[in-house]
Amino acid sequence: MHLRDVIQPAATATHVVGLCALAYFASAQLVGLSGLLAWWAGMSQGDAVMLALMLGFIYLLVLLLWGFSCERRRNAWLLLGGLSLLAWGTPLLLQGHP
Amino acid sequence: MSDAALYSLLALLLAVLGFAWLALALPNHWRQVHQGVQQTASRQVALRSGASLMLGLSLVCSLAGDSPAMAILLWLMLLGVATLLVALTLSWRAQWLAPLWPARSQAERSAD
């Protein structure tokens, strides 16, 4: 048994689990951002958050499928990582740091 | 049987007919049911249009028997049941579907 036979599956497993976690994190940030934008667009606070929550799982599904259909693994990480950062940072920029 | 149940049954039957026609529109199933008769493009169009009509009527029947949300939900479930029934019929007694859209001409029947 070569070292390759251990590293390759382990690397794949890490990629799969890690990307899933990143996709979830990205979707959670997007939910927070969506709620804020929906509120600013005129919805009540409760409605805005509820709408964002219902969309959250759709975001997650799209991000997971997008991430796993990337030709190169690196691109998936860059894409989801970048999106997470944007979604996490925008509310802080717009509202000012708490 | 109550009104709602009757409408649901009718909706199911229409859905079964619709999916049977959709199945027959596919060349390999048409040949399976009609013993070697070839499928034609015009017949496929006819079958598919008929199927859409049947599925639409099936939805209308559902709506007649229930509140809209429940009717649509019921219709989606009945579509699933209808799909399975047609698939099972094709698997076990494919000939049963033959009368649903007979192959007409003798010339077609003898062609291989």
Next chain:
Amino acid sequence: MGELHTWAGVVLGVLLFAVFWTGSLSVFDKEIDRWMMPSTRLHWDDSMQRPSLDRDIRLLLEQRAANAPVWTIILPLERTPFLTLTYGSEESRKSSRDLFNPITLEPLAKPLTLGASGFIYPFHHNLTLRYKNIGAWLVGIAGMAMLCLLVSGVVIHRKLFSEFFTLRLHRAFGRSTLDVHNVAGVALLPFHLLITLSGLIVAFAIYYPDAPQHTYREQVQSGVSAERAFLGEALGRIRLRAAKQPGELAPLEPMVTKAEQYWGPGSVYLLRVNNPKDANGNVLLRRTSHSSVTKDIDNFRFASVSGEVIGRFQASATVNTWNFIAGLHYIQFRHDALRWLYFLGGLGGCVVIATGLFFWTQARRKKQQRHGHLGVSLLDTLSVAGVCGVILATLAFLLANRWLPMQEQLFGLGRARVEILSFYALWLVASAHAVWRVMQDPRLGYLHAWREQCTAIALLAVLAVLANWLTTGDHLLATLRSGNGPVAGTDLCLLAAAALALLAAHKLRRRVPQEETLEVAHV
């Protein structure tokens, strides 16, 4: 996409099966409860006279829980044909619950079981692993995986449009397994999509707990929790403080009458009296939503002393969209045809998952020469233990419910807990049997395991029906004649399960020599 489908399917297949299995049973959880709690096999319909709140129910509450901080009254309904009184206690957070005949108000014998609604349903959404919501997270991950499987499954089987109805049941077992998987998967696609997505959306509070943070920033900055503010505004969940001064509870009937002026006669089914003996207590009223998919969360709130309306919550259109989605999943509305279709659809999902697992085992077996036996053996064991195991465990739960003596404590444990231990014990035994069979014969042992466990399922299912007869006297002919739907239905489903399991065992016996020449091609 193909790799994603295979990986997700393998890792989560067993978990998904358990979730779909317990979910299907949960559709009829209240009916299974009647089977498991014979003292509740009563009849109730809308035409019957509701028990008097102020004359009779108040008396019962004063007798049993005069000083409890919360009283919950659940009036009899068709699927729960008894009065339920729940009382929190000052000392512990746990509450106790008593059931009463809806007409005579005699206390019913304690069920001494959690029943389907108390064990199987919670298992479905959180695996009864409540510590840090670990169980709910696992179920959520399985749910997301299911969504990915559905979408990627459709993409893989793009050619489905030309093979839509192909069900080659008479062909080689591997091919027919894939066909069953594909056809059932396609036929039930809309249902599975709706159920899986709605199941996730219902539990948003667990999966996206920080969602309200940015939007409710003002409240957070003034010291209120964002989550509390959101639940209060969107879902009407408010907690009012006690005044710590004594107060007399006003009559409840006028409150119900007032609410029903707006909601319609007979619509109130739940009253929650918070701090009944306090000057600032309040009474919350909820209504049924039998005839709409949307789960109704509107409430009326009355001051406990004056009986005046102090609040009326009506969910907004956006929140009612969520309630519609939740209602889609919970199916608590009245519609027998849909309920049965949901049940069969859920079991169809179980078939899709099980055939997917089975087909994957067959396909992997071809590659095993290169990678060794371990992976395939592991999967064989997992498949049997996951599919047959959980079914056997459920039957053990039902059998224990009937056979264990009706005592509060058994072997030093509560009776309900012993039933649950029986569930896990038989699952463990089934797993051990699977391991033994696979180790004994790495090539064909898994088939023996499947066959023997299917036979065991048939046996236990029939024993369960017999157990019901022997311990309650309500045998199938009697319940069919008297129109006792829940009990007759459960017995009939058990018999149907036994028949299907025997059929499966029979088919598997014939397959054993054919496995040698199995030719499997992936689409």
